Amino acid sequence: MDYSALLAAGEHALSLWPLLSLLAGVTLGLVVGSIPGLNDTITLAVLVPITFAMPSDVAFPLLVGVYCAACFGGAFPAILLKIPGTASSVLTAVDGHAMVKQGLAGRALGIATYSSCFAGTLSALVLVFFAPLLAQYALKFGPAEYFSLCVLGLSTVVGMGSGNVMKCAFSCLLGLLVAMVGLSPESGYPRFTFDNFWLLEGLPLTPILIGLFGLSVVIEMLCRDAGATAEAEVEHRTPIRFRDMLLPWSLVRRLMPTWLSASALGNVIGILPGAGMLVAIYMAYERVRRRFGERCGQGLPEGIAAPEAANNSVVASSMVPLLSLGIPGNSTSALFLGALLIQGLRPGPSLFNDSPDVAWLIVICFVFANLVMFPLGLLLARFVPNLIRAIPQPLLAAAIAGLCFTGAFAIGNSVFGIVVALVFGVVGFVFNRMQVPLSPFILALVLAPVVERAFFQSMALSGGSPLYFVTQPLSAAMLTFTALFLLWPLFKRHFFKSRRSLAAD
Template sequence: MDQIVLGFTELLQPSVLMMLAIGVFAGLIVGSIPGMNENIAFAVFIPFSFSLPAEQALALMVGIYCAAAAGGAIPAIMIRVPGTASALLTTVNGNAMARKGQAGQALSIAMTSSVLGGLLSALVLLVFAPVLATIALRFGYVENAALTILGLSSVVGLLSGNVLKGILSAALGLLISTIGFSQVTGYPRYTFGSVNLIEGIPFVPILVGLFGVAAVFDLLQDQIKGRRDNNESEKLPEIGSMHLGRSLICRLVPTWLTSATIGNLIGMLPGAGMLMAIYIAYDQAGRRFRKKFEGRAGEPKWDDGAPEGIAAPEAANNAVTASSMVPLLSLGIPGNSTSALFIGAMALHGLVPGPLLFTQHADIAWMIMVAFLACNILMGPVAYIVIRTVSRLVFSIPKNVMVGLILLLCLLGAYSDGNNLFNVWVALGAGVVAYLMKVSNIPLGPAILGLVLGSQMEASIANSLSISRGSWFVFIDPVNHPISVAMLLLAAVMWIAPILRGLRHLRASYFSAGTSN
């Protein structure tokens, strides 16, 4: 309890609280812009936080992170274009309700779901992050090496598509992390004679490129496709009343609790991300809706304006926000791509996420956690203001102007990290690579995690082998390093599970083919 009071004492400073409010407002605006997302907002705002004290800068980032995930529902419902990837499924039922004259109710369901999911997620962060941090204090080089392997394995093991592409993506991130001085030998690697690469690829510019510049290419593609198809913009629906009746609230409570639980569990898995959470939550809500409500008088069909179709993904995506910080703050492993960017924001102020954060900078660590709680409380009334006023102005911005503005902000943010023109080229190059990866259906998440964990993995493995005099058995020593053994076994399960799943499907298809013959 004393630590929570310490966090609130830090947060309730007027300057810190003001930055949190600015972050919430900015995040909702960013979420309202089609093609923008919390990753781009992070990438753009990180360099501008240089001049701010650590507590103000991180409060700003917390506000942006939480609110952008919620703000993506506004254009998804109003114009059928998700502002963020996490609002992808909200588009289906949300816009269907808007076309029926229920836009205000749909927006109210989305914001209420986001706030409730975020509040539950913040409570999970307050409870579990310090517990994991206490356990992590017992980690040595061997355990840290196993932890990084587990972090990378969780991404590959949780891929639902082409596992080989996920492995290639992670390998690309690991390869990039080896550029610059070796932490083991001290010699430069893969610098090609460039002094700009001696310290490695600059972290902030490459993240700006992977998310911000890549999003610009996506917007350009959509714009070209729209002109080719001669698409005309639809008339913006009226918002109307945003009141939610008591019966509807009672009806949505089970969906909110289930979806928030799913979001929290998946958020704590390194690399799983929001998309997995919203798809699972959406599927569970759909099953419940078809069983209890579909077919009744006055009830819509699923995917045609069901309130649960908005509540489930919105509660799940905001439940991921704070829970994804659990492995980051306690273990130093990002839960998703946005929390990976949070590492960059902390690094700019000399803060290293992990168990030592709770001992060396306890005030900042607890301030971040209570900021997630305060942010979600603040988000409700601010969202109402944004929906009623600012969002309509945002929707009226021409897309070609928006593309140029986003690109300008991204390149300015990359340049500001050291005032080096080389950073601009890094951002542009990373944007091209990220866009080509998307076109090739290669997931970006494993590459980000490989980039973040690569140097930590290399140093931990090298130090572990130095202590054991070159013996690799130190990682599977159940007597002296039982935590390492447990994590490596879990990593092995994550690698083997997709293979067993594929063999099961092959076997099922073989027997079904044999039966039909």
């Protein structure tokens, strides 16, 4: 690891404008996460086009701050109102709101703050040490290895879609189909363009993301029952004092095993492309539920600590495959892919060699963002939740729509970007209503060009022999793991069916 480059990046990150940008991003992320309907993905989708006019050392600290803090900010309404500000705080609402009803709102917010910052800092350290290491090793990857790696990334989506395998597979296949629109990289022949000039270069990624994660939420907000929303906003009013949010050392020692186990789980899940934050959250909470049984849901501190540590540990670790291999770990880190491309950078093994200043700046900003998030989180926990009820839903929906349309237009200075965002806004709304996950779609959309290019290069090197993929040791190992991920749901179903049969006998 290049310690001199890391120290130089740390020194630059603490200079005036990058530090102010990071503080602004963390503050914005906390506010955005506290507003139901908004999340880090929507905010980044709106901010990415704006960063085109910013210097890279200002743009990336802003995006990193939003990404780190919005995930934690969703815990505010989840605990106080039992309204998850983000999808990552769904399980936090269960035990968190139960503590509020017991008059322990400050204690619940303190547990969420400590858990998020502890796990986020560990995740950032994983990014510091593993991203450049993986990038150096990835320089040895050939076309066969890249093909197998992308196939492995797609297979993890299906293999981890517990109880939802068919929907994950459908979402993934649809992403592959959308990625095929445009000119074939091998023959130059147009595919699925329907003689439309705008489709020759394919569908632009950023307007698709803006539609899926921005406009779909606007449609959802407009369709939401106003009466149900008003009823959900009835708050159990408990005064929140600063000293209540400071945890005693005895509670910190009690929660430490939960933080460590949930952080380790979240880091592993985050590094796997496409596995998703919700997988880590539910797995971490399930471990707590097995341990404490019926006490879960009754205001158990571990019930807050586990999901908050798991979701924040995914944040930085999901950037490991993006920065080192050019493969986004989840849909939010895919937006960072768009930001890097807008700045003229190409994520992957060469990023730390070609643009080490930017690569190390992004890495070190994740560490600083989690450290800054602790005092800001404790400070804003008393004030930010009041914004939840202060902004009318129609006004919020109109503001989000305006920002989304502006961002979609700014990508290519074309109305075509707005049309793409509108179409995929409807697609995202339908997916949400049908409970079809979006992460497989995004991952397939990003990986499809890499898979296609690597496949044709491998065929050219091997003279058209498919055995080339299994004669390369690293490629064969990744294809073996791919088979395991695909067969795991079938094995699990057969295993539990056999156990039920034995129990019945």
